[in-house]
Amino acid sequence: MPESNATALDDATSGIDAIATLDHDRARRRGYPEAVYCSGKSPDQVRVIASEIASHPDHVTLFTRADEARAAAILEVLPDAHHDPVAQLLAWPAQPPEPSGEVVVVACAGTSDLPVAREAELTARYLGRPTQLIVDIGIAGVHRTLARTDQLRSAGCVVVVAGMDGALPGLVAGLVEAPVVAVPTSVGYGAAFGGLAPLLTMLNACAPGVGVVNIDNGYGAGHLAAQITRPR
Amino acid sequence: MPESNATALDDATSGIDAIATLDHDRARRRGYPEAVYCSGKSPDQVRVIASEIASHPDHVTLFTRADEARAAAILEVLPDAHHDPVAQLLAWPAQPPEPSGEVVVVACAGTSDLPVAREAELTARYLGRPTQLIVDIGIAGVHRTLARTDQLRSAGCVVVVAGMDGALPGLVAGLVEAPVVAVPTSVGYGAAFGGLAPLLTMLNACAPGVGVVNIDNGYGAGHLAAQITRPR
Amino acid sequence: MPESNATALDDATSGIDAIATLDHDRARRRGYPEAVYCSGKSPDQVRVIASEIASHPDHVTLFTRADEARAAAILEVLPDAHHDPVAQLLAWPAQPPEPSGEVVVVACAGTSDLPVAREAELTARYLGRPTQLIVDIGIAGVHRTLARTDQLRSAGCVVVVAGMDGALPGLVAGLVEAPVVAVPTSVGYGAAFGGLAPLLTMLNACAPGVGVVNIDNGYGAGHLAAQITRPR
Amino acid sequence: MPESNATALDDATSGIDAIATLDHDRARRRGYPEAVYCSGKSPDQVRVIASEIASHPDHVTLFTRADEARAAAILEVLPDAHHDPVAQLLAWPAQPPEPSGEVVVVACAGTSDLPVAREAELTARYLGRPTQLIVDIGIAGVHRTLARTDQLRSAGCVVVVAGMDGALPGLVAGLVEAPVVAVPTSVGYGAAFGGLAPLLTMLNACAPGVGVVNIDNGYGAGHLAAQITRPR
């Protein structure tokens, strides 16, 4: 473990060891794929990581929050990865596992919540669950929500994605027996404060049975839902 | 207008002029009773103000946020005032006006919201409106809310009082044609942050038609509802 | 209800059902036009929704928060829509209803509040109310406000739009008998915190009779005002 | 539906209908017991509700956040209820169901988190799960946490309760395959800001698989964990 010096530092961001300590053991230890959070990494760093992953085709790796530049860097190295530009997610190898376990239903309150909802759905899908997506059933027109009651009740876990008032998860939790994973989004303006409003709403949901994840964290929601519905 | 000095200052809190500039003209100017906000005033100050009001029996005065000590001070001077300890509200003279205008329906999400809901209802009543009160119809059991749809739709204005997730006003606004006045309450704990959570929820309600007042401000809500439903 | 799979997901954002559940019933149920919030939707999604709406000319639809790109997408499909670029609002069909009900007066504190004030005025207009607009009467020169007292008192509802200190609604509420709908704006800097300061000011207005909507929410304010002044 | 008047209002808080709309249907609809949140209700109101519940012995009812005065009011009416003063929880009838489903392990970071942890454990127990409790394994001495790895991995769901830095759930989530329900507590001082610090930590946990509930919400955590581990 030699001490670095100023010259050595110049090279410090070039190799995989200099920028990341990948947790290849995670699939074995926790039973789930590795994920690479691309935001905050440079396209170059993302490319280096993708190259390292190219030699581990035995389990699926997800790349999340990959904007156009970062997606291009990944596809350069892994051209056959599945790429969903709405969800800003890539998966490699592209083929999701055969679905097993209970169904994950992802419901979102409005059209603007779709990117997060799709990220959640795809994540659950690549963790091996059957999934369904319901769009635009916010509580301003509660009949739209109630019309989906049977579908919601058929789920082993419901992921509910909502911005603005974030009231939908509490409503759904009052209708179903299964756990609800709530995802606040940054959709909205003004007193939505970047998602703080729906986040607080969900944490204070009157109906029990709601677990909340970070604002816009579709990946985390889909992952948690897949764990909840895993085959036993 | 002589300048005060230190000795004169000693007497400065004893007379009505030293502590308040009552707006007796308000009933004429705006058409609504005067109100005295008792919190933050000492029982002695409240008593002095009540004494001043005793000589103006021609229009109703409301005393809001009157805890036990302040209510006692008022009742000493105005023993025949109407006193509602739950709402911490007193009215003098005690007789409300003959109801006119459209009906104000006050609905609250939970039992703990009752004090604020009652303050709203009584205020609207003393401003001359017919009123109705619905208790405990939070969205965790949405069938309870929907069961009241006809009653809610019969109102000229619905006041909706809710703490915690504060989701009820948005739900109600999606069901009725009349305006909704939303009152967040400080009911809840943790991430309710003293009413901040329901306040934000209500400001971000997806359904248009919601006007929000301050946390726990039943008086303001009842007042606004009475203005909305005033006879034309 | 077949389960989706990764291939099907690729098509998930293309049709109207995949991105929105329009509430065509709303006009019948609540008596007001449908509105489409364009921010957060892609121009493509907005175009798909506009196409769907093109087959429902029987009631007015409003498109709010439509920037240049989204407005262009709408005008491609609905070229005869009314478009107000300042308010970022489009209406289709373009002709507002014959005015009925009481007058809605919209007053704003400064020139920078105009976009929000216009959104409020246009919304009330398309919901069928007669409207008036007063510009630049902030409390720093209170004589400008007082000079408008008669006009303000003639309203069935006053919408007051203000940023920075947000003091105008409280002042107006003390002058008029009608309800005041207060709209904080994000105009200002520093300790205005994106509209938080005027929002708090309005929620704490000393004069009763003020209902507050979200920061910059001209649409919601105009809608609420139109409901308050609806013909009875 | 007669309109109320001032006289009628005087009686408005005396009967069950005036203070609550109980959701006896909930057990059938969602499969879980009814719960009464006692904080914010007066002891008298709690007693009225307990009396109403006394005639529904067919399913368990939980009373949460019952301090000494409220617990006494309940025990007056339901003297054979189970009462846990640390968790401020009562259950009636006292006998929990025969355990079924997967094990819920509740782990707390410090001794001061015990009341919340116990509320979580008891709730899961009364919803029919086998439960285990681990105390005082915060990350300041990570060997204490790691020593419990096998027990944590045996759970169908781990509830992790922590105040201050709230780092424990993220650590546990990295060790186990099962979902983690994270409960921030108000334990701490200064920049813990009443539980805001651990709440944010948990929402930002680097390891996926964490669902967060409100600060100090042991009841909600136990409920969610019981749903996750329900027999299929």
Place this chain on the structure above:
Amino acid sequence: MPESNATALDDATSGIDAIATLDHDRARRRGYPEAVYCSGKSPDQVRVIASEIASHPDHVTLFTRADEARAAAILEVLPDAHHDPVAQLLAWPAQPPEPSGEVVVVACAGTSDLPVAREAELTARYLGRPTQLIVDIGIAGVHRTLARTDQLRSAGCVVVVAGMDGALPGLVAGLVEAPVVAVPTSVGYGAAFGGLAPLLTMLNACAPGVGVVNIDNGYGAGHLAAQITRPR
């Protein structure tokens, strides 16, 4: 400067040197009296400091935020001090200086703001200014404010004290040529957030000419006003 040890520490709070480094030089250096902030000091500590001050009768000392217990401790040592219980302020020696400089007018929005307004007025008085106090002229009844225009314009500096919406300083600043010192108070509830709302309002006042001090800081406001109006 010997190092302390555990035994010595036992005595560390007993003498004046162990608890305070009084700035007797301040009067000479800045031209204003020394002030002792009593809140957060124990009555014993306050008594020790008062004893020390008893030997410096050559300039006035103010004791601020002195509740009943701390006032009693001071009066034990300095029985002839001037004590204003409303303002929680004591002055010793009791005689204020002969007034010189311009007049400081202190105006407060409501009765509940009186303690802070009085603290400001007394401070200015003991720093040698002529003072006047105006009570209860909040903007909800703007005619009450305007009726005082002449008096406000006669001041060399106006101190304006207001809680809740905190709109009064901005209104006054638009009426007068002199500087305005604005003092937000913690009067209010809910979204007043302990004085945060009026603080932000005042910082965002549209009219220039407003300098803001801390919430409830009547002492600081009176001090600043006295500096502004000092004789030249």
Place this chain on the structure above:
Amino acid sequence: MPESNATALDDATSGIDAIATLDHDRARRRGYPEAVYCSGKSPDQVRVIASEIASHPDHVTLFTRADEARAAAILEVLPDAHHDPVAQLLAWPAQPPEPSGEVVVVACAGTSDLPVAREAELTARYLGRPTQLIVDIGIAGVHRTLARTDQLRSAGCVVVVAGMDGALPGLVAGLVEAPVVAVPTSVGYGAAFGGLAPLLTMLNACAPGVGVVNIDNGYGAGHLAAQITRPR
């Protein structure tokens, strides 16, 4: 006062009456120049206002927060205006009044605070005061501050501009007899939170004699300082 209609609305932003109600009376009423806050107004609106002002050369008008585009619009109409790009301020007519009153010293903590400091200095200058500017004397090197003690003490009012920790005003206030106007700036990062940190520091300054203005509000600070130092 005819009611507007949709067609009329199309023209509503074109004339001066439609966008602003200028307060030409202000110079007479308060004795200070009119100021136009340009941020949030479109370049077109700024040009319309400048044209209106072109017919009032009898008193100085200041244009604040004028970025390049808005400055160009003003200079088109008022080509001989004084323009300071660092301070983003224009003045017309360009000639400041002959200095009178006491000296305003503007001191800033760091180089990055210069734009705000210059805005303050120029404003005071155009309100007729002699001014001086001191740059870069933050408390990290307190000897730099102390070296300026004599200059600071010569001022009738010191404006102190600082970002990051915002500690300089409190230090200066302890050194001088004159009032200090404190201006927090948005200079800094992270926990400076856009100027919140220095704002709070200044509001809590231990030394009395500090009046605080909004973050980055050099105009307000210069204005207040000019009022404080006005000739009597």
Place this chain on the structure above:
Amino acid sequence: MPESNATALDDATSGIDAIATLDHDRARRRGYPEAVYCSGKSPDQVRVIASEIASHPDHVTLFTRADEARAAAILEVLPDAHHDPVAQLLAWPAQPPEPSGEVVVVACAGTSDLPVAREAELTARYLGRPTQLIVDIGIAGVHRTLARTDQLRSAGCVVVVAGMDGALPGLVAGLVEAPVVAVPTSVGYGAAFGGLAPLLTMLNACAPGVGVVNIDNGYGAGHLAAQITRPR
């Protein structure tokens, strides 16, 4: 590892294993004494822990945040513990180690900061350092601070404790070569927001060399200072 049941739960808070997992190994692992944070633990729980500790006299244990009731519980079991009521700290065995390493100087801005300063000093003392305490040298009278420059420069680490504006650590850091540990306190009111203001000030200190600990965390500061000055 048998599963608990409702009956077993009744006993769950009685033994040491049920309430705490003491880290006796810590002294060996990190070289510092164990500490018990008493706030949030019941006096009974504190007594149980003290009893457990009574059998480990080989290394010092600190009890922090012990109010009167908790201190009494400890002294019942460990009557010869050292007890400092100002700092709310107890140490057992009472004898601190022989001082070694560099001197820790603890300086506090005001008298009200003494409890936190003493907690810091005592902690460093019981971790084996020589210590010194300086009281009341806030920046409002900077000459008081500068007068202590030599003493401050003699330290191996300076702990600076301050509330309100929290400016002292930044000033001290600019004077000395040694690291500064900054402790914000909750001393103050209004916009001090319970210590948030000085916390932000310290985090934004312009002078490098400042490490910040939690509000009122004298224990943490003393501990960190003792680590910094440990003998090498």
Place this chain on the structure above:
Amino acid sequence: MPESNATALDDATSGIDAIATLDHDRARRRGYPEAVYCSGKSPDQVRVIASEIASHPDHVTLFTRADEARAAAILEVLPDAHHDPVAQLLAWPAQPPEPSGEVVVVACAGTSDLPVAREAELTARYLGRPTQLIVDIGIAGVHRTLARTDQLRSAGCVVVVAGMDGALPGLVAGLVEAPVVAVPTSVGYGAAFGGLAPLLTMLNACAPGVGVVNIDNGYGAGHLAAQITRPR
């Protein structure tokens, strides 16, 4: 000290004296190099400062937060400066001092934290310490952290850099005897609130021995670490 006038102001940003008061004495007084914070300064201002520094080659100067434009301005004047674009740091003269004192180990939780970690490492290096860098050992895979225990224990001070949950410093502090300097980063999204979340986590770290610096303040962390490990 002549008073400025409007014409003179035009030149006020051109010379070194007009924009900065460099603290060349600092190296002598505190023993550490001068640093220039480039963000918020224009490239022109940075160039002027660099030119001034060019005549002081006797001690190292660091330029921090230098983006591309500012780095170019510096390199124009000081072409042989060391430039690290990842850390946005330049040093001139380029040669760091011969390492002395204890080793500073810098560890970061994730790849995205690298720029801050590198800034810390380089700063410590240029202050004369031997340094080491460890990348990507966040607590989600705690075995990665524990695998580095020996290296961490070999440090005289550990700088730990982390965004999101910010849990790593608390974990490390529990493993080592040396002080930990914790740096929260703005890496993350949603409820990370720009680094607020990890900042609060670190301030509430359960393990003592953690000193926190501002969000993203790698420079401050490296500086503090170098002071802690300075040769004695």
